[in-house]
Amino acid sequence: MSDNAIEIAGLKKTYAATGKSPAKDALKGVDLAIPRGSIFGLLGPNGAGKSTLINILAGLVVKSAGSVKIWGFDQDENPRQSRAAIGVMPQEPHLDPFFTPAQSLDVQAGLYGVPKAQRRTAEILDLIGLTDKADAYARSLSGGMRRRMLLGKALVHSPQILVLDEPTAGVDIELRNMLWQNVRKLNDEGMTIILTTHYLEEAEQMCDDIAIINHGEVIIRDSTANLLGRLDSKTLVITPEQAAELPTLPEAITGQKLADGTLTFTYRSSDTPADAILSLVREAGISIRDVKTREADLEDVFLSLTSSQS
Numbered sequence: 001m002s003d004n005a006i007e008i009a010g011l012k013k014t015y016a017a018t019g020k021s022p023a024k025d026a027l028k029g030v031d032l033a034i035p036r037g038s039i040f041g042l043l044g045p046n047g048a049g050k051s052t053l054i055n056i057l058a059g060l061v062v063k064s065a066g067s068v069k070i071w072g073f074d075q076d077e078n079p080r081q082s083r084a085a086i087g088v089m090p091q092e093p094h095l096d097p098f099f100t101p102a103q104s105l106d107v108q109a110g111l112y113g114v115p116k117a118q119r120r121t122a123e124i125l126d127l128i129g130l131t132d133k134a135d136a137y138a139r140s141l142s143g144g145m146r147r148r149m150l151l152g153k154a155l156v157h158s159p160q161i162l163v164l165d166e167p168t169a170g171v172d173i174e175l176r177n178m179l180w181q182n183v184r185k186l187n188d189e190g191m192t193i194i195l196t197t198h199y200l201e202e203a204e205q206m207c208d209d210i211a212i213i214n215h216g217e218v219i220i221r222d223s224t225a226n227l228l229g230r231l232d233s234k235t236l237v238i239t240p241e242q243a244a245e246l247p248t249l250p251e252a253i254t255g256q257k258l259a260d261g262t263l264t265f266t267y268r269s270s271d272t273p274a275d276a277i278l279s280l281v282r283e284a285g286i287s288i289r290d291v292k293t294r295e296a297d298l299e300d301v302f303l304s305l306t307s308s309q310s
């Protein structure tokens with residue numbers, strides 16, 4: 001059996017033309033393998049095709065071409081098994097107005113054919129911190145609690161793979177922390193996690209591997225560590241003792257004077273030692289009050305890869 005949780009080959013999706021909008025190739029032949037046990041980030045600008053990909057995995061959108069294997073089960077040949085292996089936490093909280101949280105989880109488990117004796121309602125309510133709301137009226141749940149329910153519902157059938165579509169968009173810090181703690185815990189217990197997020201700092205902290213999608217294609221897929229190593233650019237941030245102008249710089253160094261008088265120097269650490277910049281600054285007669293360095297982060301990598309394509 002393969003070591004991949006997900007194997008996607010030649011995946012295409014064309015949304016048919018409607019009224020005035022022409023047909024849209026949302027995925028143009030995606031190949032992607034997601035290792036078992038990993039936390040995998042699917043990133044990309046708006047409209048890149050991330051939701052389309054996730055919705056195909058979730059069985060909500062029908063692909064136009066290609067193959068999708070979930071936990072080794074081909075979606076077309078073994079639809080039931082492939083669906084049982086994956087749980088999806090969608091973006092939008094939606095409320096089951098007639099069910100309490102406990103009932104709602106129970107109904108969801110029923111939809112997945114989980115026998116009563118194997119239902120984990122109490123355990124899931126505890127995980128998502130809603131034990132004391134188990135029997136509350138649905139309408140009394142806050143927006144944050146409704147989000148928690150989305151996570152709970154994605155877990156009722158004990159899937160091997162959990163997909164989170166923008167789980168922290170617009171949520172407060174407490175809920176964000178709770179979500180990430182749960183993601184780490186589930187991953188430590190062996191669950192494969194796939195997530196999309198617009199917060200690149202979060203992806204940098206959480207994900208072992210990352211794929212960046214742009215215009216319906218995977219433009220890069222690598223470990224987070226390798227991606228960060230791709231740009232060996234560094235920035236030296238200097239606060240001068242007195243107001244100072246940027247000195248004349250060689251081509252390999254890009255300088256900027258910020259509104260607060262701080263001078264920044266961006267350079268490739270493999271070509272230019274920081275000392276060369278400090279010498280240039282001193283030779284220009286600038287005395288240094290403070291100096292800091294900043295490494296390239298995932299945002300820099302993301303922009304360098306996607307901006308050349310748009």
Ligand SMILES: Nc1ncnc2c1ncn2[C@@H]1O[C@H](COP(=O)(O)OP(=O)(O)OP(=O)(O)O)[C@@H](O)[C@H]1O
Pocket residue numbers: 015016024025026044045046047048049050051052053
């Ligand atoms: N149901 C649909 N019918 C027609 N076109 C669609 C449909 N859903 C998405 N698209 C188009 O397909 C492309 C990919 O959209 P998708 O929602 O997958 O991107 P995304 O990367 O998830 O973006 P976002 O981060 O904004 O959610 C976009 O151009 C979008 O307008």
